[in-house]
Amino acid sequence: MKKRIALSWSGGKDCCIALDTLIQNGYEIVSLITTVPKELGRTFGHGERTEMIKLQGExxxxxxxxxxCSYEHYTDQFVKAIQTLKNQDMITGIAFGDLYLDEHREWGEKVAISAEVEAIYPLWTKKEASLQLLENFVxxxxxxxxxxxxxxxxxxxWLGRIIDESFLHDAKKTAxxxxxxxxxxxxxxxxxPLxxxxxxxxxxxxxxxETTKKLEFKSYRLVASVK
Structure with missing residues (x-):
């Protein structure tokens, strides 16, 4: 029987590869979890519109x-949500797409312990392996x-660039x-593929x-995939 789990989802490449890896390893992904500040209607992670994340899920x-959730009660509200999914959808774990930052893993594992589920890190590696991970994604x-x-x-x-061989080539030149x-x-x-x-x-x-620049799309919709 496949393990039923939830996946922390930002909409970016890391969580997407985590999803692909988990499915290949036999997990059943019950839901994609995304945190949003109550007042903004955008994701905490990348500041994306919730509508764009919904399109990915669809x-x-x-x-x-x-x-x-709010900044002040972020962890508590995250834990409560995992507990809800545990009771509602019978999940046994929560997966994250983090790669090597110990403080991120420590937080995720504490959340999982509090919710009494397993913490899963399918991409966990060493910092030195990050270039290989980018090559794998490309x-x-x-x-x-x-x-x-x-x-x-x-x-x-760099905004608007596709993560392709050209991006990989130029990323190697940066620090x-x-x-x-x-x-x-x-x-x-x-x-x-998925x-x-x-x-x-x-x-x-x-x-x-404040400290970043963002590419904001005014139009986004589902179309037939060319594969």
Missing amino acids: ALSIPVYFIE RSGYEAIVVRVREDVLDES ICPMGESGEYHTFVYDG FSKRIQLDQGELIQL
């Missing part, structure tokens, strides 16, 4: 479970676009983690935020 045929068949960059490490010319594990850049996955439909993104607009 294309993947996996329900999205939004956790409305060749995975998934398609992702850069939607946010940290101004102190990358300029706005950043190739996978952007410290938030150097964020991505949005819009197509790939997607039944492609997410068409149009009318991108550059948005200046």
